[in-house]
Amino acid sequence: MTRVEAVELVKRYGSFVAVDKVTLRAREGELVTILGPSGCGKSTTLRMLAGLIPPDWGRIFFDERDVTSLPPDKRNIGFVFQRVALFPHMNVYKNVAFGLEMRKLPKRVIQEKVKEALRLVHMEGYEDRMPSQLSGGQAQRVEIARVLATDPEVLLFDEPLSNIDAKLKDELKYEIRRIQRETRKTMIYVTHDQAEAFAISDRVYVMNNGRIEQEGSPLEIYTNPRTPFIAAFIGTTNFIETSIKEYDEKGGIATLEAAGLEIRVRHPSILDKRKRYFISIRPEDIKVINPNDQKSYLNALKGTVEDTIFIGTTVRLNININGLVLKVDTYGAERFSFLDSKGKEIVIGFDSPTILNM
Amino acid sequence: MGRSIYERLSPILSYLYLILVCTAILLPLSITLYRAIVVSKPDGSITISLQSYTMISEAFWDKVLVNISISLLTVLIDVAVAVPVAYALVKYEFKAKRLIFTYLNGVWYVPGISYGLALVLSYYFVYKFLLGFWGFVVAYSTGFMLLALLTAIVAFRNLDPVYEEAARCLGAGRLKTFFKVTLPLVGPGITAGVVLILVLSLNEFITALLLSGPTRVKTAPLQVFSDIRHAGIQPFVAAEATVLQLVSLAIVILYLKFFGTKYLRGAIMI
Numbered sequence: 001m002t003r004v005e006a007v008e009l010v011k012r013y014g015s016f017v018a019v020d021k022v023t024l025r026a027r028e029g030e031l032v033t034i035l036g037p038s039g040c041g042k043s044t045t046l047r048m049l050a051g052l053i054p055p056d057w058g059r060i061f062f063d064e065r066d067v068t069s070l071p072p073d074k075r076n077i078g079f080v081f082q083r084v085a086l087f088p089h090m091n092v093y094k095n096v097a098f099g100l101e102m103r104k105l106p107k108r109v110i111q112e113k114v115k116e117a118l119r120l121v122h123m124e125g126y127e128d129r130m131p132s133q134l135s136g137g138q139a140q141r142v143e144i145a146r147v148l149a150t151d152p153e154v155l156l157f158d159e160p161l162s163n164i165d166a167k168l169k170d171e172l173k174y175e176i177r178r179i180q181r182e183t184r185k186t187m188i189y190v191t192h193d194q195a196e197a198f199a200i201s202d203r204v205y206v207m208n209n210g211r212i213e214q215e216g217s218p219l220e221i222y223t224n225p226r227t228p229f230i231a232a233f234i235g236t237t238n239f240i241e242t243s244i245k246e247y248d249e250k251g252g253i254a255t256l257e258a259a260g261l262e263i264r265v266r267h268p269s270i271l272d273k274r275k276r277y278f279i280s281i282r283p284e285d286i287k288v289i290n291p292n293d294q295k296s297y298l299n300a301l302k303g304t305v306e307d308t309i310f311i312g313t314t315v316r317l318n319i320n321i322n323g324l325v326l327k328v329d330t331y332g333a334e335r336f337s338f339l340d341s342k343g344k345e346i347v348i349g350f351d352s353p354t355i356l357n358m
Numbered sequence: 359m360g361r362s363i364y365e366r367l368s369p370i371l372s373y374l375y376l377i378l379v380c381t382a383i384l385l386p387l388s389i390t391l392y393r394a395i396v397v398s399k400p401d402g403s404i405t406i407s408l409q410s411y412t413m414i415s416e417a418f419w420d421k422v423l424v425n426i427s428i429s430l431l432t433v434l435i436d437v438a439v440a441v442p443v444a445y446a447l448v449k450y451e452f453k454a455k456r457l458i459f460t461y462l463n464g465v466w467y468v469p470g471i472s473y474g475l476a477l478v479l480s481y482y483f484v485y486k487f488l489l490g491f492w493g494f495v496v497a498y499s500t501g502f503m504l505l506a507l508l509t510a511i512v513a514f515r516n517l518d519p520v521y522e523e524a525a526r527c528l529g530a531g532r533l534k535t536f537f538k539v540t541l542p543l544v545g546p547g548i549t550a551g552v553v554l555i556l557v558l559s560l561n562e563f564i565t566a567l568l569l570s571g572p573t574r575v576k577t578a579p580l581q582v583f584s585d586i587r588h589a590g591i592q593p594f595v596a597a598e599a600t601v602l603q604l605v606s607l608a609i610v611i612l613y614l615k616f617f618g619t620k621y622l623r624g625a626i627m628i
Contacts, residue, residue, distance in 0.1 A: 052523055072526040085524035089542045098538075099528035150528060 001028035002062050002153040002186050004049065010057035011044050018044045020210035021058070026154075026203075029184045031177065033197040036207035037233065042190045043082075045207070046158050049188060050079050062153055073102070075154075078147025078185075082159040084139040086131040092118070092142050093127035099150035117149035118142075120179060137168040144176070148183060155180070155187040161196065173200055194234050198222065206230050228356050231280040238281045238326045240353075244273050253298075259324040264298050266352040279353040283316060283329040288338070289349040297349030305341045315339060319348055387603065393596035410593035411601075418585070418598050421578040422605070428494055428577065429559040433552050435499040436506035441548060444510035445536070465504050474565035477501055494575045501565055502555045509554065513547025514540075546617045553613040557606045578602055 004026040011019040019041040026032040034042040048055045051072040060068045067075050086095050096117055100110040118124050121141040131139055140160055147155065157176070161169045177200040180187045191197050197204050198218035206214045206221060214226045225231035232239065242256035242263065254271055256263045256279060263279060271277065287297075294300035303321035315335040317328045328348055330338050397407045447458065468476075477497045521543060525535040566577045576584070579602065585595045 050527055052526070071531075072523070073529045073531050076529075077527055079524070079527035081520050081524060083518070083520050085520040087521060087524070087539055087543075098525070098530075102529035102534065146528065 001184055003028050004154055004186055004188060005061040006045070006049060006058065007061070008058040009045060009048055009055045009060070011041070011048060011053065012056050017210050019048070019055075022207070022210070022212055024188075024205050024212065024215070026186050026188050029186055030202045031180050031187045031189060031200060033189045033191060033201040033204045034207055035191060035194060035197040035204050037192055040207045041210040042192075042207050043158050046156050046188060046190045049154075050077055050156050051075050052079075076150075076152050078150060078152035078155045080140075080143055080147055080155070080157045080160045082162055084131070084136070084143060084163075086134075086139055086143055086146070088131050090131075091127065092123070092129050092131070092134070095131070095142060096146045096149050099146060103150065113149050113151075114145075117145040120148060120182070121145045121175070136164050137172060140164065140172065141175075144179065148179070152185070155185045157187065157189040159191055162192075169196070176200060206233070208233070224354065225280065225356070228278050228280075231278075231354065231356060236283055236327060238283065238286075240279050240281070240324065241276060242279055243276045244271060247271070247273060260322050261301065261324060263353065265355055266298070271355070275357075278356040280356055281326070281350055281353040283327040284314075284331075285353075286326065286328045286348050286350045288317070288328065288330060288346050291347045294347060294349065298351050299353075300347055300349045302345065302347050305338070305344050305346060308339055308342055310339060317341070317346075319346065321348075390596050390599045390603070393591065394593055394600050395597075397593070410597040413594035414598055414601070415585075415594075418578065418581050418601075421576055421581040422601065424491070424575065425560055425578040426605075428491070428498055428575075429556050431495045432498040432502055432559050433506075433555050435495070436503050436555055437510075437548060437552060439499075440503060440506035440510045440551070441541075444507055444514055445540075448511055448514040462504060462507065466508070470564045471568075473501060474568040477565060478568045478571075491575055494569055494577075497565065497569050498559050498562070501562075502559055505555055505558070506548075506551045509551030510544070510548050513544040513550075516547060517544050549613065549617055553609060556609050560606060560609075561602060 006022060006024050009019050009022045010017070022041070022045050024032070024034070024045075034045060036042045044053065047053045049060055051067070051070055051074075055068065058068075059066055062075065072079070086092075087098065090098065093114055096114045097110050100113055105113070114127070115124070118126065121144050123138065123141050123145060126134070126138065126142070131142075134142065143160070160176070161172055164172060173196050176189075180200075189197070189200065201218055203216065204218055204221055205212050208227075208229050214221055214230050216224075221230065222234055225234060228239065231237050240258045240263070242258040244254055245257040245262065246255040248254065252266055254265050256265060256277070258279075265279065289297065289300065291302075301321050303319040303326070305317050306320045306325060307318040309316040309318075314329045314331055315338050317330060317338055319326050319328055326348070394410050395406050395408060396404055397409065398404050447455065465473075477500060481493065481497055481500075517540065521539050522535050525539040526532075530538060561579055562577070563579045563583070566580050567583075570576055570580055578598075582595060582598045582602065585592075585598065589595060
């Protein structure tokens with residue numbers, strides 16, 4: 001198992017800074033994801049880790065070894081690409097054997113390793129097939145087998161599931177996690193899909209505009225986003241711009257004001273009374289409550305159901321409160337009762353929202 | 359409601375137009391074959407005979423062999439030189455890159471006679487070594503280099519870099535990546551240049567005519583021309599012309615059998 005460390009990586013294309021002082025670490029056997037929107041610099045960062053493009057600044061270490069100036073073939077990495085990169089002129093066996101042949105291993109050893117790698121991705125029996133005879137999911141499995149066969153120190157995955165249909169994607173992401181756990185390899189995985197990142201990662205780096213905006217476990221990032229960008233990018237949220245109305249230092253509660261509404265937050269000592277703040281409330285953290293039960297919640301507001309949207313596992317309500325529209329998700333059997341609630345008055349309750357600097 | 363006269367006539371007129379155009383293209387070629395194999399008897403009747411092919415002189419067959427040798431060597435030299443140059447032009451960034459591409463495309467539009475004359479002038483009068491068979495090979499190689507270069511450039515440009523990157527990440531160095539991955543993948547694209555050079559060099563007339571003086575080498579098309587001048591359009595001369603057609607056709611058919619039409623798009627219409 002290998003530790004990966006990238007220190008202050010910079011990559012410029014003319015005046016455009018694609019990657020701006022990115023520092024990240026992946027501990028031995030850890031699955032770390034770089035998550036961000038298209039064009040944020042995540043793939044460029046991964047390609048620098050692989051040696052496919054040289055950084056303009058910064059260093060890359062595999063354990064204590066400085067690999068910054070090494071070409072990809074000297075780094076002992078496994079790279080899975082976004083587009084299927086199986087060699088079209090070789091069958092599955094030859095594709096998987098390619099990296100082993102480059103390492104000049106004996107033929108018998110190559111045969112065993114190819115067999116083992118294909119078993120790991122459940123693709124035994126496909127040795128003679130050409131890449132053109134494989135489905136997208138099968139080709140991606142063979143591609144994973146090809147990199148695993150060489151026993152690389154580090155696995156680098158560049159949005160490997162972005163061209164695969166939703167159902168298969170769901171299946172493959174858990175496969176990738178299983179394989180990573182089984183092989184105990186250090187893996188850096190790049191994706192723009194938050195659900196994919198959260199489902200498989202030990203830790204997540206969120207990137208935006210060439211910079212790392214936050215690093216943490218999926219739970220930390222979801223429940224405590226550090227910037228408005230992350231709160232908006234990760235899942236769905238209600239953003240409200242507020243100013244401080246009252247500040248009860250003793251009770252540890254502040255009252256914020258937005259569009260004539262009062263919203264109470266806990267732990268206000270971090271707040272500067274002169275500044276304005278965004279607050280973020282996730283739709284799933286807001287509940288439709290019994291009007292008699294208002295005191296059980298830090299915040300209870302009355303509003304009118306403006307719209308209902310059936311998403312499947314949830315029914316989303318758009319609640320209009322004094323002109324401010326909040327998204328509220330309802331779950332379970334109860335959700336169906338809201339499908340014809342348009343125009344009705346209801347009461348919603350929620351706890352202290354996340355406060356974000358503007 | 360019945361269809362209008364225009365709607366009913368439209369497909370018939372379209373087919374007639376197509377047939378007319380195809381006839382205009384194929385007629386001269388068919389007439390050569392007709393002249394070679396159809397014999398008129400003194401009693402006015404006509405018969406089909408391959409006798410004209412037996413009358414083709416030995417000199418012509420010698421010229422065909424010389425021609426094929428020159429063409430094969432031209433292809434070998436052109437591919438050997440053009441492939442690394444095209445690879446470097448596509449893969450590496452350097453200052454004069456755009457200028458070089460503009461220059462290469464510019465050469466394409468120079469008329470054959472001007473280019474042939476330029477070859478004769480430069481090799482015979484400047485370098486003084488354009489003599490005999492090898493002089494011809496050198497001149498042809500230079501003349502058709504551009505075609506080899508352009509087809510190789512297109513082949514390298516069409517290659518998705520992801521395959522080379524994958525090979526590098528799997529532990530292959532630059533050379534191994536080139537020979538094990540790049541070359542097999544661009545190979546069919548490069549063969550498009552090979553087949554075009556083979557066919558064009560076998561049938562090249564203007565450059566051959568200009569070079570035949572200083573080199574004292576005669577190619578098959580020149581032999582046909584010379585026979586027309588001395589004997590007129592006799593059946594055996596038409597037979598010689600059809601032999602050249604058949605050789606070119608055989609090359610194209612063999613190519614299509616192995617590689618299909620994919621890499622010849624734009625050059626052929628099949």
